[in-house]
Amino acid sequence: MDNSGIARVFSDIATLLQLKGEPVFKTRAYQRAADIASEYPGELSAIADDLDELKAIPGIGDAIAKKIQELSGTDRLEYYEDLKGEFPAGLLSLMEVPGIGPKTALRASEQLDIHTIEGLEAAIEAGEFEKLPRVGHKNAQSILRHIRSQRRQGDRIMLGLALPAAETIAARLAETCPDASNITVAGSCRRMRESVGDIDLLCTSDDPPAVAKAFAALDGVVDVLGQGDTRASVVLQSGLQVDLRVTEARHFGALLLYFTGSKQHGINLRARARSMGLTLNEYGLTSDLTGELETFDAEEGVYERLGLPFIPPELREDHGEIEAAENESLPNLLIDSDVKGDLHVHSDWSDGRVPIEEMVAAARELGRDYVAITDHSSGRGVANGLSVERLRAHNAEIEHVEAEVGGIRVFKGSEVDIRADGTLDYTDEVLSELDIVIASVHSAMGQERSVMTERVVAAMRNPHVTAIGHLTTRLVFDGARSREPVDLDLDAVFRAAADTGTLLEINASPKRLDLRDAHVMQARKAGVLFLINTDAHRPSGLSFMQYGVGTARRGWCEARDVINTLDAKAFEKFLALPKERRAGKTAVRT
DNA sequence: GCCGTTTTCGGCCCGACTGTTTTCAGTCG
Numbered sequence: 001m002d003n004s005g006i007a008r009v010f011s012d013i014a015t016l017l018q019l020k021g022e023p024v025f026k027t028r029a030y031q032r033a034a035d036i037a038s039e040y041p042g043e044l045s046a047i048a049d050d051l052d053e054l055k056a057i058p059g060i061g062d063a064i065a066k067k068i069q070e071l072s073g074t075d076r077l078e079y080y081e082d083l084k085g086e087f088p089a090g091l092l093s094l095m096e097v098p099g100i101g102p103k104t105a106l107r108a109s110e111q112l113d114i115h116t117i118e119g120l121e122a123a124i125e126a127g128e129f130e131k132l133p134r135v136g137h138k139n140a141q142s143i144l145r146h147i148r149s150q151r152r153q154g155d156r157i158m159l160g161l162a163l164p165a166a167e168t169i170a171a172r173l174a175e176t177c178p179d180a181s182n183i184t185v186a187g188s189c190r191r192m193r194e195s196v197g198d199i200d201l202l203c204t205s206d207d208p209p210a211v212a213k214a215f216a217a218l219d220g221v222v223d224v225l226g227q228g229d230t231r232a233s234v235v236l237q238s239g240l241q242v243d244l245r246v247t248e249a250r251h252f253g254a255l256l257l258y259f260t261g262s263k264q265h266g267i268n269l270r271a272r273a274r275s276m277g278l279t280l281n282e283y284g285l286t287s288d289l290t291g292e293l294e295t296f297d298a299e300e301g302v303y304e305r306l307g308l309p310f311i312p313p314e315l316r317e318d319h320g321e322i323e324a325a326e327n328e329s330l331p332n333l334l335i336d337s338d339v340k341g342d343l344h345v346h347s348d349w350s351d352g353r354v355p356i357e358e359m360v361a362a363a364r365e366l367g368r369d370y371v372a373i374t375d376h377s378s379g380r381g382v383a384n385g386l387s388v389e390r391l392r393a394h395n396a397e398i399e400h401v402e403a404e405v406g407g408i409r410v411f412k413g414s415e416v417d418i419r420a421d422g423t424l425d426y427t428d429e430v431l432s433e434l435d436i437v438i439a440s441v442h443s444a445m446g447q448e449r450s451v452m453t454e455r456v457v458a459a460m461r462n463p464h465v466t467a468i469g470h471l472t473t474r475l476v477f478d479g480a481r482s483r484e485p486v487d488l489d490l491d492a493v494f495r496a497a498a499d500t501g502t503l504l505e506i507n508a509s510p511k512r513l514d515l516r517d518a519h520v521m522q523a524r525k526a527g528v529l530f531l532i533n534t535d536a537h538r539p540s541g542l543s544f545m546q547y548g549v550g551t552a553r554r555g556w557c558e559a560r561d562v563i564n565t566l567d568a569k570a571f572e573k574f575l576a577l578p579k580e581r582r583a584g585k586t587a588v589r590t
Numbered sequence: 591g592c593c594g595t596t597t598t599c600g601g602c603c604c605g606a607c608t609g610t611t612t613t614c615a616g617t618c619g
Contacts, residue, residue, distance in 0.1 A: 022591095025602055029591035061592050101617050134616065136609060187619095200619090226618095228607055243619080258604090263619080270603040281604050 090115030160510020192550030253296030379417030422458030508548025520555025
């Protein structure tokens, strides 16, 4: 069973134990185990043979480690099956509807014989559901709205849609409500997670209730899910849910910290506060001794009071960031402006939308020092790939455009297909005429692990291949579709990348983000160096870079881990090195 | 169920909103 399956089982166990009335700390332990499983880089099943290695993961103890072993071996867990047997069927699916918790789900199931979302919907429409204790008409109608909006939107929305939407609604609030200051996007958007469940917006005001009220009345709001003195929760036309919290300026630091999350990072910080005789909440730190509340207008102050340096939002995932902060060993994360070039860009020569010249001009406009035009090769996988003749004409056109546009170095490149057998679409002789070769898988994605691994590693051994593009080919759920990653032995691939001096791309396109954050972390530890590329097919796509940088930051990358933070001159020097000398961190900045 | 330079036992994070109630349970983040 894969990590997401294991996470699902533990999450269900947590819910069922809660229903049974088990101590909250037990249910919390399982929920934490679920979070750990879903975030774990690499497959847990791969280390399941070694109980000690499992137990070395913080939050995994003896009992849960053994359950991971059982799940890895048999795809089944006796304990889980028994637990499920104690409850009516369909109970867990009911609880996926916002507004339905354990109590209500159990009553609906036992008293009304409801076991599916559709059954629930019918019972609400028939007026039966609202007769349950502590439900009532308004609750029932609110739940019905949630069912319908969830059906519209799916579970999560990709960051590339959420962040622009968040910025738009923030701007609208600023316009309508001059009284609102410090309007800030928080939550998983601020942590740059690849997809988010909803948008958290924070601001400060001398009159919070007025701002909450104005927010609920904003243009584009189609439904108000709740509204109080310090917060409001609305649904936009797109189906996206936005939660606003308002506070006085003196509480802003604690509020931002609190609602940036992650949940587990917050829990760890509050536990740390407790051990110092303090209570941390969204208003500040309260002394247990004097009962006095200390407030902070910025996050830095809260961290400082807890004896820690500022921890960037992308690191707040309970991946050892608090320990690193204590030891003053936090990474010096790369920032957007560190990125100097974009080495994976398409034009209308293959499947891009505009001529090379327009892409290059747009890249220069964004302040890039260099760019590579990497249209597709002639392989089967992709439409309108370049034959050898067209590739040579493409090379000539790139030289022409470089001279014509000026002020930006333009590299001759190709995104060349890695064929099913591991060979490439162009011969070595043709590849040697290029500055940049991004080798990618676009076909035969169903190959079994050993074949796919050898296929990618074979491409890495080619001396002309600069980097592997979007390694796993997975697609983030974009509201319509997603795609599972190909089956790869990532340990072997990362080792081979480091050994051969092949760079791995962090594809910044929000629907790809491939490598994903956990893989970046794993690859970086294996000594891999990266490129962050947009894979832009039109000028607007060139600004996806921020999502790639966010992903790299979530993988604890510094500028030195990412080769396209070099300026054009240093980057060319890097390219001039034979591949084997591009490996390892020492080769880079010399 | 997990965890430990204060502990192998006894701790383990905090508050707001809603609707249904007559003082608060349920849910959420």
